[in-house]
Amino acid sequence: MLSEGYHHAFRANLTKAVIELRRYLPNTISMILTFYAIFVFLLLGVRFVGDPATSGDAVRHLLVANGFWFLLMVGVNAMGWELTNEALRGTLEQLYMSTVPAWLILLFRMVATLLVHLVILAVLMALSMLTARTWLTVDVGALATILPPTLLGVMGVSFFVAGMTIVFKQVNAVLQLMQFVLMGIAYVPLATVPLLELAPTAKGIDMVRRVMAEGASLSAFTAADWGSLWLAGAVYFALGLAAFKLFERRAMRLGLLGHY
Amino acid sequence: MSTSGASLIEVRDVRKTYRGANRATVVAVDGVSFDVARGEVLGLLGPNGAGKTTTIKMACGLVHPDAGSVRVAGHDTRTHRLRAVRHVAAVLEGNRNLYWRLSVRENLVYFAGNRGRSPREVARRCDELLERFGLGPKRDEVVAKLSRGMQQKLAIAVALLADTEVLVLDEPTLGLDVETGHEVRALLREIAAERRTVVLSTHDMPVVEELCRRVVVVSGGRVVTDALVADLLKLFQSRAYRVALAAPLPTEEVARLRARFALTVADDGALEVDLTGPGEVYRLMDALRAAGAELEGIERTTPRFEEVFRRLVQDGGAPGPALPPLLALKEATVAV
Numbered sequence: 314m315l316s317e318g319y320h321h322a323f324r325a326n327l328t329k330a331v332i333e334l335r336r337y338l339p340n341t342i343s344m345i346l347t348f349y350a351i352f353v354f355l356l357l358g359v360r361f362v363g364d365p366a367t368s369g370d371a372v373r374h375l376l377v378a379n380g381f382w383f384l385l386m387v388g389v390n391a392m393g394w395e396l397t398n399e400a401l402r403g404t405l406e407q408l409y410m411s412t413v414p415a416w417l418i419l420l421f422r423m424v425a426t427l428l429v430h431l432v433i434l435a436v437l438m439a440l441s442m443l444t445a446r447t448w449l450t451v452d453v454g455a456l457a458t459i460l461p462p463t464l465l466g467v468m469g470v471s472f473f474v475a476g477m478t479i480v481f482k483q484v485n486a487v488l489q490l491m492q493f494v495l496m497g498i499a500y501v502p503l504a505t506v507p508l509l510e511l512a513p514t515a516k517g518i519d520m521v522r523r524v525m526a527e528g529a530s531l532s533a534f535t536a537a538d539w540g541s542l543w544l545a546g547a548v549y550f551a552l553g554l555a556a557f558k559l560f561e562r563r564a565m566r567l568g569l570l571g572h573y
Numbered sequence: 574m575s576t577s578g579a580s581l582i583e584v585r586d587v588r589k590t591y592r593g594a595n596r597a598t599v600v601a602v603d604g605v606s607f608d609v610a611r612g613e614v615l616g617l618l619g620p621n622g623a624g625k626t627t628t629i630k631m632a633c634g635l636v637h638p639d640a641g642s643v644r645v646a647g648h649d650t651r652t653h654r655l656r657a658v659r660h661v662a663a664v665l666e667g668n669r670n671l672y673w674r675l676s677v678r679e680n681l682v683y684f685a686g687n688r689g690r691s692p693r694e695v696a697r698r699c700d701e702l703l704e705r706f707g708l709g710p711k712r713d714e715v716v717a718k719l720s721r722g723m724q725q726k727l728a729i730a731v732a733l734l735a736d737t738e739v740l741v742l743d744e745p746t747l748g749l750d751v752e753t754g755h756e757v758r759a760l761l762r763e764i765a766a767e768r769r770t771v772v773l774s775t776h777d778m779p780v781v782e783e784l785c786r787r788v789v790v791v792s793g794g795r796v797v798t799d800a801l802v803a804d805l806l807k808l809f810q811s812r813a814y815r816v817a818l819a820a821p822l823p824t825e826e827v828a829r830l831r832a833r834f835a836l837t838v839a840d841d842g843a844l845e846v847d848l849t850g851p852g853e854v855y856r857l858m859d860a861l862r863a864a865g866a867e868l869e870g871i872e873r874t875t876p877r878f879e880e881v882f883r884r885l886v887q888d889g890g891a892p893g894p895a896l897p898p899l900l901a902l903k904e905a906t907v908a909v
Contacts, residue, residue: 317689318688318689318690318691319689321686321689321690321691321692322686322687322688322689324686324691324692325682325683325685325686325687325692326683326686326687328679328682328683328686329672329675329679329683332674332675332679333674333675336674336715337674402669402671402672402673403665403666403669403670404669404670404671404672406630406633406635406663406665406666406670407663407665407670407684407731408687409634409635409658410633410634410635410658410661410662410663411658411684411687411688412655412658412659412687412688412689413687413688413689414655418687562637565635565636565637566637567591567592568589568591568601568627568630568635568636570630570635570636571630571635571665571666
């Protein structure tokens with residue numbers, strides 16, 4: 314794999330993500346402020362209508378949920394917007410003229426985007442915790458173990474959105490709807506709706522919530538938890554990639570790569 | 574897989590249909606076949622909607638043909654797309670092929686990265702291309718701030734950085750002002766001189782005449798001519814005449830002549846006639862004598878390639894029976 318120079322392609326896409334983030338600093342700051350403002354409004358809501366006895370727990374859950382909503386939005390919707398722009402600009406066809414497969418370039422972009430936004434998320438979380446004067450457990454080892462399979466599911470959904478964008482182009486309505494679906498996945502605890510475990514990333518978010526909000530350690534999770542986490546991640550990733558390849562084939566058959 | 578003979582690109586009987594706006598089937602390419610030899614500069618010409626861009630995109634593996642095949646360096650662009658693409662770089666939509674938020678240099682490095690090449694590996698070549706294309710002083714400028722001409726040059730530089738055997742250029746001089754158009758043409762001249770295999774689709778006929786050895790003219794999704802540029806110019810020269818008259822002919826006599834011959838009246842009153850065969854010259858002379866015209870001189874004219882192209886598209890192919898037919902031209906080309 315590396316002999317094909319794929320690591321150079323990953324590096325190129327990571328560099329591009331960093332450059333664009335820096336070059337559009339006002340956009341980045343406004344994105345952080347938007348999510349921060351939403352958090353503050355929800356925090357005020359929890360403090361105002363919530364039971365004071367349990368509001369500490371609720372705020373911790375809110376902190377984790379808001380952070381994950383940010384990450385899901387970036388991971389899923391950003392790819393849709395980005396590909397819409399690529400089709401509009403004419404760079405999509407150039408991506409397909411690369412010797413590295415297009416799906417792999419998109420995967421590199423997703424990973425790069427998520428890595429860069431994890432740093433931003435850390436800032437957002439710190440700001441949110443300071444505002445709420447509530448602190449979460451930051452167990453780096455546990456997070457580093459749970460996040461990869463969780464993000465695998467995010468990438469699967471992202472591939473699906475990318476494929477749809479290549480064929481249909483105008484997916485704004487779907488992306489807008491998607492932000493509420495993602496909000497539901499991030500905010501609703503599995504304990505309340507167990508069926509959500511079937512949704513992409515929901516299991517991972519729940520496990521992170523237990524680590525960060527309830528102070529659980531890795532040993533608190535059963536083999537079934539890990540199995541469910543990895544299975545959901547792998548299945549959604551595989552389904553998303555398969556759907557992307559189907560959409561891609563259709564786009565090439567209909568000559569849609571260069572059209573907007 | 575090996576290529577047949579010296580052909581680097583082999584387009585075989587490709588057909589592509591699209592669903593139109595009213596769901597009607599539109600035939601974009603209908604049984605197109607041609608080869609591009611290694612080191613050849615081929616002009617792929619045709620009026621708008623002729624099927625050039627679809628053909629080019631099939632050669633780049635971006636559109637799958639409904640039938641037929643396109644092979645680049647022996648690799649089918651449909652079944653072995655990535656292997657085929659390894660040999661091709663393209664400028665398909667000019668300045669639209671770039672990331673406008675990235676700088677000139679960042680664009681070069683990014684696209685090279687997606688071809689599996691490290692920034693260090695391409696650093697020297699990037700600098701070389703930037704200097705050659707006059708983009709050196711703009712290397713750190715964001716593409717959005719460049720002029721259209723500079724963006725166009727950068728798009729070509731990006732394609733050249735790929736260092737592929739085949740370079741596909743779709744309308745590289747479209748929409749450029751006179752000065753930048755001149756610069757881009759100069760760059761194209763340099764690229765053509767490098768003995769690289771180039772497929773050039775353009776409406777810029779002086780560029781075709783100067784750079785292309787051979788042209789494939791498509792119209793209505795079909796190949797109407799596949800011939801050497803020099804042969805076409807010679808063919809059309811042999812049937813184009815300019816007749817100088819001592820005095821302009823009356824309008825009704827001109828109309829009478831127009832009914833029999835393809836002619837136009839030049840500003841100085843001379844007649845420019847396109848004859849279909851050698852015997853036609855005598856018929857023209859007889860007709861002029863009958864019209865009472867006093868001849869001052871008659872000469873063969875050298876048509877511009879633009880005129881040749883216009884006639885090819887209008888006539889639906891190379892000249893008629895008195896001149897070498899399309900098939901003969903094709904064979905002559907393949908044999909070269």
